[in-house]
Amino acid sequence: MDQSIWIDKLKEKGLKATQQRLAILEVLVEENFPLSAQNIFSKLRRNNPNLRLSTVYRTLNSFVEKKIVRKLDLIDKESFFELLSGEHHHHLICMKCGEIIPIDCPLKDYEEELIDNTDYTIIDHRLKIYGICPRCR
Amino acid sequence: MDQSIWIDKLKEKGLKATQQRLAILEVLVEENFPLSAQNIFSKLRRNNPNLRLSTVYRTLNSFVEKKIVRKLDLIDKESFFELLSGEHHHHLICMKCGEIIPIDCPLKDYEEELIDNTDYTIIDHRLKIYGICPRCR
DNA sequence: CCCTTATTGCAAATGATTTGCATCACTGGA
DNA sequence: TCCAGTGATGCAAATCATTTGCAATAAGGG
Numbered sequence: 001m002d003q004s005i006w007i008d009k010l011k012e013k014g015l016k017a018t019q020q021r022l023a024i025l026e027v028l029v030e031e032n033f034p035l036s037a038q039n040i041f042s043k044l045r046r047n048n049p050n051l052r053l054s055t056v057y058r059t060l061n062s063f064v065e066k067k068i069v070r071k072l073d074l075i076d077k078e079s080f081f082e083l084l085s086g087e088h089h090h091h092l093i094c095m096k097c098g099e100i101i102p103i104d105c106p107l108k109d110y111e112e113e114l115i116d117n118t119d120y121t122i123i124d125h126r127l128k129i130y131g132i133c134p135r136c137r
Numbered sequence: 138m139d140q141s142i143w144i145d146k147l148k149e150k151g152l153k154a155t156q157q158r159l160a161i162l163e164v165l166v167e168e169n170f171p172l173s174a175q176n177i178f179s180k181l182r183r184n185n186p187n188l189r190l191s192t193v194y195r196t197l198n199s200f201v202e203k204k205i206v207r208k209l210d211l212i213d214k215e216s217f218f219e220l221l222s223g224e225h226h227h228h229l230i231c232m233k234c235g236e237i238i239p240i241d242c243p244l245k246d247y248e249e250e251l252i253d254n255t256d257y258t259i260i261d262h263r264l265k266i267y268g269i270c271p272r273c274r
Numbered sequence: 275c276c277c278t279t280a281t282t283g284c285a286a287a288t289g290a291t292t293t294g295c296a297t298c299a300c301t302g303g304a
Numbered sequence: 305t306c307c308a309g310t311g312a313t314g315c316a317a318a319t320c321a322t323t324t325g326c327a328a329t330a331a332g333g334g
Binding site for chain 1: 210229231232238240243244247248251255256257258259260261262263264265266267268269270271274
């Protein structure tokens with residue numbers, strides 16, 4: 001990973017470019033996939049025994065706030081976090097094996113309609129589709 | 138509320154028609170709106186000091202399992218529960234005042250497409266749209 | 275009306291996430 | 305390059321919604 005790009009990005013958003021933040025970013029970039037705080041923590045801890053789960057949470061929360069990552073509530077308890085890059089999209093989740101597939105967003109026209117009908121200002125939306133993948137079926 | 142309908146419905150689903158279950162159902166029917174476990178608990182407790190929050194949770198979970206109510210994760214922490222009746226729909230939530238508006242489901246065609254593209258069996262989906270209502274804006 | 279079994283009260287546990295505080299590491303300026 | 309100020313982190317403890325174990329209770333079929 002080219003750290004300098006990320007160092008700049010962090011500074012640009014008013015965040016110090018610390019070791020822990022860069023390590024967490026590196027995992028998110030390399031996986032390029034939704035991960036839980038615990039996931040990230042486990043991956044990093046062996047080479048970084050001082051890292052705490054609370055630091056991972058604090059970091060992810062600041063990343064969410066600065067729109068560097070997006071928080072997803074895919075399954076009941078644990079939240080997942082994914083890097084905000086590439087196309088806006090949603091997820092299809094296999095209820096048996098937990099596979100997560102990115103899917104594109106079908107809501108553009110629908111939101112226009114909604115604005116006309118409700119006079120709301122639309123800020124954001126969440127869409128998740130649950131099913132069973134061909135292998136688990 | 139005509140209790141006998143609900144007593145039958147519970148029995149039909151293999152649940153005993155207990156006082157607490159009927160009380161919880163009554164609140165859900167009268168509000169006809171998504172409520173949290175704590176919401177329901179607070180409404181009932183004054184006339185029912187023995188009721189426990191854990192009973193409300195257990196009841197709601199069994200209702201979800203039997204498809205009598207639907208669980209919604211609208212805001213970060215607390216889950217909401219709403220009676221499963223009427224049209225399948227989703228929710229538009231005002232991020233300032235918390236107003237919740239039911240909206241209809243735009244996903245039928247999209248799911249067909251998804252089945253063709255992914256070979257998944259689609260079980261369910263969740264859609265929430267967040268915005269600011271005209272009054273709060 | 276009784277017996278069986280599901281349900282509830284109650285208290286304690288759980289698990290993800292957050293927080294308080296002292297220490298440490300980053301960064302911009304000298 | 306070094307230093308001070310401030311934000312970030314380690315650490316431990318707290319929080320908060322939700323769940324669970326167990327003994328006591330209530331529902332409902334016979």
